Amino acid sequence: xxxxxxxxxxxxxxxxxxxxxxxxxxxxxxxxxxxxxxxxxxxxxxxxxxxxxxxxxxxxxxxxxxxxxxxxxxxxxxxxxxxxxxxxxxxxxxxxxxxxxxxxxxxxxxxxxxxxxxxxxxxxxxxxxxxxxxxxxxxxxxxxxxxxxxxxxxxxxxxxxxxxxxxxxxxxxxxx
Numbered sequence: 001x002x003x004x005x006x007x008x009x010x011x012x013x014x015x016x017x018x019x020x021x022x023x024x025x026x027x028x029x030x031x032x033x034x035x036x037x038x039x040x041x042x043x044x045x046x047x048x049x050x051x052x053x054x055x056x057x058x059x060x061x062x063x064x065x066x067x068x069x070x071x072x073x074x075x076x077x078x079x080x081x082x083x084x085x086x087x088x089x090x091x092x093x094x095x096x097x098x099x100x101x102x103x104x105x106x107x108x109x110x111x112x113x114x115x116x117x118x119x120x121x122x123x124x125x126x127x128x129x130x131x132x133x134x135x136x137x138x139x140x141x142x143x144x145x146x147x148x149x150x151x152x153x154x155x156x157x158x159x160x161x162x163x164x165x166x167x168x169x170x171x172x173x174x175x176x
Contacts, residue, residue: 003033003037003041004041004051006031007027007031007033007038007041007042007048007051008051008052008055010027010030010031011027011031011048011051011052012052012055012090013030014026014027014030015052015089015090015093016086016089016090016093018093019089019092019093020093021045021048021049021052021093023045024038024039024042024044024045024048027042027048050107050108052090053108053112054108054111056090056091057108057111057112057115060080060115060119061115061118061119063076063080064076064077064080064118064119064122065122067122068122068125068126071126072126073119073122073123073125073126074123074126074127074133074136074163074166074167075163075167077119077123077136077137077140078136078139078140078143078159078162078163078166079159079163080140081139081140081141081143081144081147082143082144082147082159083144083147084147088147088148091148092148095148116137119137120133120134120137121133123136123137127167132166135166136166136167139162139166143159
């Protein structure tokens, strides 16, 4: 595993464990690298948060591309919008850290915006209607917001019904 990925993995694990993005010193110690080695890849804590965010964007990109190849981008988007367990803990901690940074990564925000537009295009290609795709993306955004806020959780049955309502077809994930 490349050093940068190892540092991000350690940071992810520490963030989930502690509920906050750790200090550079804590990451260097846990990763078994010198602080200089860490700073070579991530010069600030903000850069570390941006690294985690970009890694998450890449993971969603891979999942959305694979789902689009199977004709289920809209369904995948809705399901990816309801993170659970470690993923939810990580995203909550990253959101807090990102808001606390003096200069949140404008490049990362731009990358997230571009990614959302890309994912919406995948959904539009599938459903054949850009307005419907926008609605599906925004519903997913709302599901994610509620998951982060800890309100209005979407149990699998509710998510199945929501998906059927938006997509007009049964889901592979679960039938009632």
